[in-house]
Amino acid sequence: MTAQQGGDLSVEVKELRGRPGTLETLTRTVPMPAEFSTVLIGLPAGEDLELDLRLESVHEGVLVTGTASARAQGQCGRCLDELAYPLTVDVMQLFTYPERAETDSEDEEERLVTDGLTVELEPVLRDLMVSALPFRPVCREDCPGLCSQCGFRMEDDPDHAHEQIDPRWAALAGLAEDLEGSEDEDGRRG
Numbered sequence: 001m002t003a004q005q006g007g008d009l010s011v012e013v014k015e016l017r018g019r020p021g022t023l024e025t026l027t028r029t030v031p032m033p034a035e036f037s038t039v040l041i042g043l044p045a046g047e048d049l050e051l052d053l054r055l056e057s058v059h060e061g062v063l064v065t066g067t068a069s070a071r072a073q074g075q076c077g078r079c080l081d082e083l084a085y086p087l088t089v090d091v092m093q094l095f096t097y098p099e100r101a102e103t104d105s106e107d108e109e110e111r112l113v114t115d116g117l118t119v120e121l122e123p124v125l126r127d128l129m130v131s132a133l134p135f136r137p138v139c140r141e142d143c144p145g146l147c148s149q150c151g152f153r154m155e156d157d158p159d160h161a162h163e164q165i166d167p168r169w170a171a172l173a174g175l176a177e178d179l180e181g182s183e184d185e186d187g188r189r190g
């Protein structure tokens with residue numbers, strides 16, 4: 001199978017049309033498209049995206065099954081350290097021929113259509129892979145993160161702590177900080 005003008009994830013399937021039971025395999029490494037990411041973690045564009053897929057001709061269209069793998073890279077949501085790990089998702093997607101899709105109007109949005117010439121894997125893989133990324137990635141489950149008061153890396157000294165200020169004095173302390181802050185600003189001038 002060859003890549004079409006639509007990109008590396010636009011896969012030719014015309015050999016499968018009208019031949020239910022016919023199977024083709026797609027084992028290929030392609031460059032990761034852009035925008036496979038969330039805020040803290042993603043699958044960098046241009047890196048390897050490994051496809052290990054079966055494309056099967058069925059009466060309704062083309063059934064795509066298999067796996068897609070890439071390397072997730074991002075930041076720990078607690079300590080902001082760089083992190084990276086391999087991500088593999090299972091793929092199972094039916095691409096329906098348009099004439100089949102029209103006869104059954106239910107869950108139309110869920111349905112992906114193929115013109116019988118190509119299937120567009122990019123939106124399918126984006127949905128699967130981006131939703132498999134953690135919302136708050138961590139470098140390890142027990143990452144102690146950063147001090148909430150000063151941003152110190154807690155891992156470097158687990159005993160790191162700040163003196164607790166009596167809440168009655170907190171307002172005054174805040175006022176003092178404000179004064180210091182404004183002095184600093186003056187001092188920095190010039």
Ligand SMILES: [Zn+2]
Pocket residue numbers: 076077078079080081138139140143144145
């Ligand atoms: Zn961490």
Ligand SMILES: [Zn+2]
Pocket residue numbers: 147148149150151152160161162
């Ligand atoms: Zn601190």
